[in-house]
Amino acid sequence: MNMIALMGLIGFLGFLGFYTGNFGYFGFFGFFVFFTYALKKYDELFDTYVKKAATTAFFTSVVLFCAALCAVVLLGDPALIPTLFTLVFVFSVMVFILRLIIYEMVENIRSREE
Known part of the structure; x- marks a missing residue:
């Protein structure tokens, strides 16, 4: 597995925006793009x-x-x-x-x- 895909886990912090009402957390959803590297050969x-x-x-x-x-x-x-x-x-x-x-x-x- 390509280890850079693990940076996609940071994207789950975006769900704190729903819990806290602070829309600034939604920016963390951008880290989900790193999951695309999970299948790329390292x-x-x-x-x-x-x-x-x-x-x-x-x-x-x-x-x-x-x-x-x-x-x-x-x-x-x-x-x-x-x-x-x-x-x-x-x-x-x-x-x-x-x-x-x-x-x-x-x-x-x-x-x-x-």
């Missing part, structure tokens, strides 16, 4: 793609967290912290997913050409 090439996508997402989050902290300090409004940090987290996960999808699409295109 080989060295896919491992490399995951590492490349994770590296890009990590450095994106570091830069954006620094920018968010600077924005909070410059604006002097600590109430922005939860919103900005949520946006940084969402953007970082989106970068990871999109980079992984792009790597897989390029692999599929190359395999068809051969």
